[in-house]
Amino acid sequence: EPEVTQTPSHQVTQMGQEVILRCVPISNHLYFYWYRQILGQKVEFLVSFYNNEISEKSEIFDDQFSVERPDGSNFTLKIRSTKLEDSAMYFCASSAIQSSYEQYFGPGTRLTVT
Amino acid sequence: GQQVMQIPQYQHVQEGEDFTTYCNSSTTLSNIQWYKQRPGGHPVFLIQLVKSGEVKKQKRLTFQFGEAKKNSSLHITATQTTDVGTYFCRTGGTSYGKLTFGQGTILTVHP
Numbered sequence: 001e002p003e004v005t006q007t008p009s010h011q012v013t014q015m016g017q018e019v020i021l022r023c024v025p026i027s028n029h030l031y032f033y034w035y036r037q038i039l040g041q042k043v044e045f046l047v048s049f050y051n052n053e054i055s056e057k058s059e060i061f062d063d064q065f066s067v068e069r070p071d072g073s074n075f076t077l078k079i080r081s082t083k084l085e086d087s088a089m090y091f092c093a094s095s096a097i098q099s100s101y102e103q104y105f106g107p108g109t110r111l112t113v114t
Numbered sequence: 115g116q117q118v119m120q121i122p123q124y125q126h127v128q129e130g131e132d133f134t135t136y137c138n139s140s141t142t143l144s145n146i147q148w149y150k151q152r153p154g155g156h157p158v159f160l161i162q163l164v165k166s167g168e169v170k171k172q173k174r175l176t177f178q179f180g181e182a183k184k185n186s187s188l189h190i191t192a193t194q195t196t197d198v199g200t201y202f203c204r205t206g207g208t209s210y211g212k213l214t215f216g217q218g219t220i221l222t223v224h225p
Contacts, residue, residue: 043157043202043215091156101147101204101213105156 002026004106006092012112013082021077021109023092032075033093033103034067036060043091049075082113118143118205120216128224133190135219137203145205146186148177151218152199160188193223 005024013019025032034046048055049067064086066078075094079086089110093103119138127133137146145164149157161170163179163186170177176189190197200218 042217043151045213045215101145101162102159105158108156 002104004092004094004104006090006106006109008109009107010110010112012114015084015113016081018078018080019082019111021079021090021092021111023075023077023106024073025075025092025094026096026104027073029094029096029104031055031095031097032067032069033095034077035091035093035105036088037091037108038088046077079111082111084113087111087113118146118203118214118216120203120219122219123217124220124222126222126224127193129195130192133193133197133221134187135201135203135221136185136187137205137216138185139205140184142183143186143205144183146179147204147213148186148188149202149204149215150199151202155199157202190221193221195223195225197221198223 004026007022011019030050032049035043036046037043044060045058047057047061047067052069064080068076070076075092077090089108091108092106095103121136125133145162147162148160150160151157161172161177163170163177166183167181168179174191178187180186186203188201198221200220202218203216204213
């Protein structure tokens with residue numbers, strides 16, 4: 001069964017550093033998403049992406065964040081100048097069509113900012 | 115996204131007992147989805163409800179959408195240890211990406 005993959009599984013970085021989280025969505029999916037989940041809290045929407053541009057973003061997704069689809073398979077989330085409060089699990093998800101709420105989530109990248 | 119309140123926050127049951135989690139909104143919802151997240155895992159889509167009063171079943175799981183489309187429930191009959199995890203409802207409007215997750219109900223099943 002096709003699945004979303006994410007790398008790395010765990011990223012440790014120092015405060016102020018830039019990190020890039022990588023995702024490979026399911027190959028025939030067209031809509032891509034990033035979510036984050038701070039330990040013990042609910043999943044929070046960050047951004048959705050379609051046709052090489054951001055469709056929607058939340059209040060969390062400020063200038064510190066950016067997304068990119070650098071090639072036909074990868075979807076990345078860049079966090080500039082990381083802060084302690086950016087420590088969380090970051091999930092990538094994809095869906096086949098816009099009208100589908102059935103989003104397939106990747107296993108997540110645990111980001112630890114020290 | 116629309117705000118939803120999910121209750122209870124925690125539920126501990128003995129294996130074989132039933133379990134129900136509720137998702138409530140003060141406003142009418144256009145749709146609602148349910149996800150399950152195993153400990154240390156990622157959210158997995160379970161179901162989507164769209165119609166007023168809709169009831170859907172998946173084996174021991176029964177999902178309901180209220181007549182007024184302001185609440186929803188997930189009921190598990192005769193829980194098993196494999197049911198442990200956090201159950202989230204998620205809702206939003208026509209904005210497919212900007213959907214709001216509930217706080218989740220953490221289910222623990224004691225053998």
